[in-house]
Amino acid sequence: MKKAELVFIPTPGISHLVSTVEVAKQLVDRDERLSIIFLIMKLRSDPKVDRFIDSVSTACNRIQFIHLPKLEPDPNQPSNSFIYLIESQRPSVKEEVSRLVSRSESIPGSPTLAGFVLDMFCTSMIDVANEFGAPSYIFLTSSAASLGLQFYVQALHDEHKVDPTEFKGSDTELVMPCLANPLPAKLLPSSMLSKEGLPILIIPARRFRETKGIMVNTFEELESHAINSFSNGNTPPVYPVGPMLNLNRDGDRDVxxxxxxxxxxxxxxxxxxxxxxxxxxxxxxxxxxxxxxxxxxxxxxxxxxxxxxxxxxxxxxxxxxxxxxxxxxxxxxxxxxxxxxxxxxxxxxxxxxxxxxxxxxxxxxxxxxxxxxxxxxxxxxxxxxxxxxxxxxxxxxxxxxxxxxxxxxxxxxxxxxxxxxxxxxxxxxxxxxxxxxxxxDNEKRERLKEMSGKSRKALESGGTSSTWLGRFIQDVVDRQP
Incomplete structure (x- = not known):
């Protein structure tokens, strides 16, 4: 049996980490060939993150966590340069992955590196993956429509030379493939409407296009229009695998x-x-x-x-x-x-x-x-x-x-x-x-009740998200050399 190891690199902080760990749990539960290493970055000490990690480590022996050296802001960089802080961790990531690869080569039966699964803000790690000849995937903790929005604004900026920051305060309505209705430009994310913030979303969207696939924390029935908008082959494959929720409250002693x-x-x-x-x-x-x-x-x-x-x-x-x-x-x-x-x-x-x-x-x-x-x-x-x-x-x-x-x-x-x-x-x-x-009104409540049922069914065996997760495993593990 060919064993495979995925390296997950989430954004610092609990909000992205929880759903990313949930998808990792689903992956190892589904396929005994898989093991997962999380490389954890921290901006500050966070007891909530530590408790969460401890509880997951105890419960699952095929998910491991390695803490990278603490991120230290560079006084020469802008204070909000979050992306720069993450990029500064590339040497540490390279060092840890080198260790994993060496172990794999020296110990018979060890899993081989099957790929990197990156948070949307960690796309600079694609360069590290490329150095190891490993494919990169994204796990997106937001919606399929927001992924479509990023691709849309990035193409608008790069290909049509439109500056999205000019939409600030305008009454323009934007028609985009990922939405069934026109979006008032005033509802664009704040970072898309500011010169400083725009690169934080444009740069990752460019790099998403280099990956082998994007898992999204959503399910087909909730965002069918957005998910169908990716079927034209202009983007990497999109796998709606959600909802990934921490319903067991791992590490939450406060409960x-x-x-x-x-x-x-x-x-x-x-x-x-x-x-x-x-x-x-x-x-x-x-x-x-x-x-x-x-x-x-x-x-x-x-x-x-x-x-x-x-x-x-x-x-x-x-x-x-x-x-x-x-x-x-x-x-x-x-x-x-x-x-x-x-x-x-x-x-x-x-x-x-x-x-x-x-x-x-x-x-x-x-x-x-x-x-x-x-x-x-x-x-x-x-x-x-x-x-x-x-x-x-x-x-x-x-x-x-x-x-x-x-x-x-x-x-x-x-x-x-x-x-x-x-x-x-x-x-x-x-x-x-x-x-x-x-x-x-009752009609909306009924629609919500129906969607609630569909969200649960999606994760069951034979459900849409379960099927997409199986397809992702097939594409990652079975295509290994």
């Missing part, structure tokens, strides 16, 4: 904590589908003025709510938000007392467990792709409030393309490290959005 038991107990006491859950992802937080508007909107809506309220990092610090020592400091006076019977304000949120609880009937979300997949899996409709990255585009997909949610705001943008002086969404707009969400 067992008293804090979560209190949340679960509160949810247990609420009627079915009556609670709106608000959470803005691992990087989402707001200034005091916006927090007060959210509180007023929730109170005016009269709905039961569970609100994950996070404190922004200190100004100029590139850190994730933290929990407030005392939320009363930022909430309207008396808010917690007035809403004590129908609302609960929390810090960190065990999202999968909350979305899976029968009392939750709606989700006000930043529209990160993982959150969208989780909400579809559990059949919970979304009210869109995007913040960063491609989240405005994701919001458009949810509301316009898929018809599975409602809009609070689709073109809202928040800058990293802002001092809270972003545009303010008013209480009235929030109240309207929450009411629309919780009074969603």
């Amino acid at each position: 067992e904590s008293d804090k979560f038991k209190g949340i679960r107990q509160w949810l247990d006491d609420q009627p079915p589908s009556s609670v709106v859950y608000l959470c803005f992802g691992s990087r989402g937080s707001f200034g005091v003025d916006q927090v007060q508007e959210i509180a007023c909107g929730l109170e005016q809506s009269g709905n039961r709510f569970l609100w994950s309220l996070r404190q922004p990092p200190p100004k100029g610090k590139n850190e994730p938000p933290s929990d407030y020592a005392n939320p009363r400091d930022v909430l309207p006076e008396g808010f917690l007392d007035r809403t004590a019977n129908n609302g609960k304000v929390i810090g960190w949120a065990p999202q999968v467990d909350i979305l899976g609880h029968p009392s939750v009937g709606g989700f006000v979300s930043h529209c990160g792709w993982n959150s969208i997949l989780e909400s579809v899996w559990f059949g919970v409709p979304i009210a869109t409030w995007p913040l960063f990255a491609e989240q405005q585009f994701n919001a458009f997909q949810i509301v316009v393309e898929m018809g599975l949610g409602v809009e609070i705001k689709m073109d809202y943008r928040k800058e990293f490290n802002s001092d809270g002086n972003d545009d303010i969404v008013g209480a009235g707009e929030i109240e309207r959005g929450v009411r629309c969400l919780m009074e969603l």
Whole structure:
């Protein structure tokens, strides 16, 4: 039996790592010839990442993790040069892969290097793969449509000499193969609308074209239009293998904590589908003025709510938000007392467990792709409030393309490290959005329920994603020399 080893290189941080590890687990479960080595980069110490890795290492002996030297920002490079930091790890990656190859050559029966599986921000590692004569693949942690968007904007820029940053503030509508509806240009990702950010998406898209294939964390039934748009042969093969979700909460000790038991107990006491859950992802937080508007909107809506309220990092610090020592400091006076019977304000949120609880009937979300997949899996409709990255585009997909949610705001943008002086969404707009969400018509709820069933079936034996995963294994392992 010919054994094969894949080298996975994810982007630093937990949000991309979780779904990437899930696809690795699926691969080794499906084929006993496969083993996987993760090369882990870190920008800072992250206990969450460490716990997660420890739990996966314990559970699966054919997935190993190797920690690369810590990334140190170069004072001569721009502070936001994330791509540069990753590129600076090429020598370390080369060194580790050389060790693997040497071991393979010297120990009979060792697996041979079958290829590199790279995150979208790690495409510079294609050069390392080429040095070893190994094929490169991408695992995309976002949607198939967002992959199509990257290819579209890259071709627009490189072949048609159109500068996408000129769309900033314009009313242009873009017709692209990956979408059934025209996209208002104001919903393009922030980085595509800025001179500094554009290379972060254009350069990877160019390099995607050099790879042997792209696995995407989506499933055929959810994004059939986008997936069909890749069938013209102008891109590498696309394998929709999702949804890749960490439903077992690997490494998440907080799930067992008293804090979560209190949340679960509160949810247990609420009627079915009556609670709106608000959470803005691992990087989402707001200034005091916006927090007060959210509180007023929730109170005016009269709905039961569970609100994950996070404190922004200190100004100029590139850190994730933290929990407030005392939320009363930022909430309207008396808010917690007035809403004590129908609302609960929390810090960190065990999202999968909350979305899976029968009392939750709606989700006000930043529209990160993982959150969208989780909400579809559990059949919970979304009210869109995007913040960063491609989240405005994701919001458009949810509301316009898929018809599975409602809009609070689709073109809202928040800058990293802002001092809270972003545009303010008013209480009235929030109240309207929450009411629309919780009074969603039966047709949309039924469509969502059906899609929830399809997301589960996709991963079962014979399901679409399971079949695509099998095809990927065949293309990688069976085509080895």
